[in-house]
Amino acid sequence: MLASTKNSLLFFLHRSKPQTHCVLLRHLATVNAAPQNRVVPTKDDYFSAIQHITNIVRRDHFMERTLNKLRITVDSELVYRVLRACSAAGTESLRFFNWARTHHPTYHPTTLELEELVKTLARTKKYESMWKLLQSMQTHHGLTLSQESLCFVIEEYGNHGLVDQAVELFNRAPKTFNCLQTVEVYNALLFSLCQAKLFHAAYALVRRMIRKGLVPDKRTYSILVNAWCSNGKMREAQLFLEEMSSKGFNPPVRGRDLLVEGLLNAGYIEAAKEMVRKMVKEGFVPDVSTFNSLMEAICKCGEVEFCIDLYWEANGLGLCPDINTYKVLIPAVSKVGRIDDAFRLLHNSIEDGHRPFPSLYAPIIKGMCRRGQFDDAFCFFSEMKVKGHPPNRPVYTMLITMSGRGGRFVEAANYLVEMTEMGLMPISRCFDLVTDGLKNCGKHDMAKRIEQLEVSLRGT
Numbered sequence: 001m002l003a004s005t006k007n008s009l010l011f012f013l014h015r016s017k018p019q020t021h022c023v024l025l026r027h028l029a030t031v032n033a034a035p036q037n038r039v040v041p042t043k044d045d046y047f048s049a050i051q052h053i054t055n056i057v058r059r060d061h062f063m064e065r066t067l068n069k070l071r072i073t074v075d076s077e078l079v080y081r082v083l084r085a086c087s088a089a090g091t092e093s094l095r096f097f098n099w100a101r102t103h104h105p106t107y108h109p110t111t112l113e114l115e116e117l118v119k120t121l122a123r124t125k126k127y128e129s130m131w132k133l134l135q136s137m138q139t140h141h142g143l144t145l146s147q148e149s150l151c152f153v154i155e156e157y158g159n160h161g162l163v164d165q166a167v168e169l170f171n172r173a174p175k176t177f178n179c180l181q182t183v184e185v186y187n188a189l190l191f192s193l194c195q196a197k198l199f200h201a202a203y204a205l206v207r208r209m210i211r212k213g214l215v216p217d218k219r220t221y222s223i224l225v226n227a228w229c230s231n232g233k234m235r236e237a238q239l240f241l242e243e244m245s246s247k248g249f250n251p252p253v254r255g256r257d258l259l260v261e262g263l264l265n266a267g268y269i270e271a272a273k274e275m276v277r278k279m280v281k282e283g284f285v286p287d288v289s290t291f292n293s294l295m296e297a298i299c300k301c302g303e304v305e306f307c308i309d310l311y312w313e314a315n316g317l318g319l320c321p322d323i324n325t326y327k328v329l330i331p332a333v334s335k336v337g338r339i340d341d342a343f344r345l346l347h348n349s350i351e352d353g354h355r356p357f358p359s360l361y362a363p364i365i366k367g368m369c370r371r372g373q374f375d376d377a378f379c380f381f382s383e384m385k386v387k388g389h390p391p392n393r394p395v396y397t398m399l400i401t402m403s404g405r406g407g408r409f410v411e412a413a414n415y416l417v418e419m420t421e422m423g424l425m426p427i428s429r430c431f432d433l434v435t436d437g438l439k440n441c442g443k444h445d446m447a448k449r450i451e452q453l454e455v456s457l458r459g460t
Contacts, residue, residue, distance in 0.1 A: 050078070054085040057096045064099050074104040076113060083116045090124030093117055094133065109141055115149040122156040127165070147179050151188035158192025166192040183209070187219050194227035202227070203240070216244065222261065229262030234271075237262060260290050264297050273298065273306070280310065285319040292324045299332040308333060308341055315348075323354050330360055334367035342367060356384065358395045365395070369402035377402075378411060393424045400430045409437035413450055420457060 053067070060066045072078070079100050086093045097117050100107050114137050121130035130153075137143040145153070150173060157166035170189045173179045186209045193202040202224055206216060221241065228237035237259060263272040276286055276294055286294070291314060295307050311329060315321070326349040334342045342364045350356060361384050368377040381399065385391065391399075396419040403412035413434050416426050431454045438447035 050081050050085065053078075053082050057082060057086050057092050058089050063092065063095055064103075067096075067099060068103065074100050074107045076107070076110050079107070079109075079113045080116055083113060083120065087116075087120050087123065090121045090126040090129070093120050094126070094129055097133075109137065109143065111143050111146065114143050115146060118145060118149055119152055119156075122153045125160055127162075144177050145179070147182065147184060150177055150179055151184055154185070154188040155191050158189075158195040161196060163192055163196045163198065181212075183214050183217055183220065186214065187217075187223060190220065190223050194223055197227070197231065199224075199228065199231075199233070199236070225259060225262040226265045229259065229268070230265065234259070234263075260286060261293060264293050269297055269301060276310065280313050280317065283317060285314045285317045288320060288322055288325065291319060292322070292328055295325065295328045299328060304332050304336050304338070308338070311345075321348070321352065323349070326354065326360060331363040334363035337367060337371055339364060339367050339371065339373075356387075356389050358389070358392050361389070362391075362395045362398060366398055366402060369399075369406060372406065374403065374406055374408050374411070390422070393419070396424060397427060397430060400426070401433065404433040404437050407437075407441075409434060409441055410443065410446070413438060413443075413446055416450065417453065420453065425457065 053070075053072070056066050057063055079097065082096060083093050086096070094117065097109075097113065101109060114133075117133065118130055121127070121133070134145070150169070154166045154169050157163070157169065166189055170181070170185065173181055173185060179185065186205065190202050190205055193199075193205060206220065206224065209216060209220070221244070224240060225237045228234070228240070241259070260272050260275050263269075263275065272294055276291075279286060285291070295311070298304075298307050307329060311319075311321075311325075326345055330342050330345050330349075333345060346356060346360060346364065349360065354360075361380070365377045365381055368374070368380070377399075381391070396415055400412045400415050400419075403409070403415065412430075416430055416434050419426055431450065435447045435450050435454075438444070438450065
């Protein structure tokens with residue numbers, strides 16, 4: 001969408017001088033108006049204009065008066081982007097939308113802007129304004145909500161504890177919005193009921209869904225299981241899954257995986273660990289997404305050794321790790337200094353067909369530097385480059401910093417130069433670290449060359 005209208009605005013500064021003080025005004029003009037001095041608008045100009053309008057909408061008490069002073073070509077994309085940027089300001093967003101409609105007759109609202117504004121009003125609990133807007137848009141423009149936006153509003157009612165309104169909207173969906181009560185709509189109401197801890201009503205809703213001939217999906221099970229687990233009702237969650245399974249409505253993943261995810265979402269890490277440990281002893285492995293969630297939660301608790309042992313056990317039982325598994329484990333293992341395990345995991349990921357991008361091998365390099373194994377780290381870094389896995393700016397920055405902390409200032413200087421040769425601009429801190437370190441160890445000529453390099457790059 002941006003490609004079609006990103007050049008529709010020209011953003012420039014104009015200084016006006018009132019009698020009392022000078023005010024800096026920004027103006028917008030269309031490219032079709034043949035801008036003076038042949039100024040060609042860029043993508044940055046376009047987004048600067050959007051940001052400026054957004055700031056006016058959010059902060060200016062006299063919004064409409066200020067906007068009227070700007071030469072703006074209002075179209076659907078501009079309105080949508082401003083509304084999206086003001087998603088936390090319900091009243092202000094509505095004022096801007098009404099201004100765009102009333103002051104620019106050529107602008108005709110579309111469903112995109114309407115739904116964005118409705119979500120903002122629902123999020124900020126401006127329900128009365130939301131309903132008035134919907135009625136006006138339906139009457140004058142024939143616009144209504146999509147199923148996705150309808151579900152969002154139902155869930156927002158639940159988040160704010162307005163369950164009765166959520167039920168009413170659910171019931172009105174077919175007639176008022178011409179929206180069928182699909183599984184997604186049922187899930188939205190189910191979420192609202194669970195937010196209010198109305199578990200019996202939620203369970204009854206699932207049974208009604210089945211009676212209507214709808215098949216529960218993964219989110220149906222996840223919503224109810226997560227809610228039960230969050231309230232310590234493990235037994236109820238397990239019985240529900242068993243009942244659904246006996247009726248032939250099997251979850252997309254095994255029931256115990258959903259229970260593990262429910263325990264993790266509820267913060268019961270130890271219970272989740274125990275359940276997965278029991279599954280592995282019985283010869284079963286969890287779904288890989290469930291396994292990754294468990295690994296991430298346990299690594300955050302600092303129990304990396306448990307994660308490593310569980311990984312190898314599950315791997316032996318046929319677990320097929322994905323790239324997210326290694327993105328969780330390799331940094332965690334490297335951070336605690338278990339470099340050998342980190343290398344084994346990296347090699348496993350390569351054997352699985354995953355390319356070792358920087359965020360996978362950078363933690364290993366950092367771990368080796370922390371242990372003082374700088375020569376090994378430099379060798380491994382070179383190996384990654386030779387094998388066609390070029391480092392990015394954060395990797396070079398990390399390596400220069402770690403080398404400097406370890407007193408390897410010559411190597412740090414070489415990496416800094418190499419970084420610039422690849423077209424990557426080092427941060428000022430790297431230049432300061434390298435030049436100060438070289439001077440302190442007597443390498444004044446090299447320090448001078450690094451200073452000259454910084455001047456040539458920055459132009460100052």
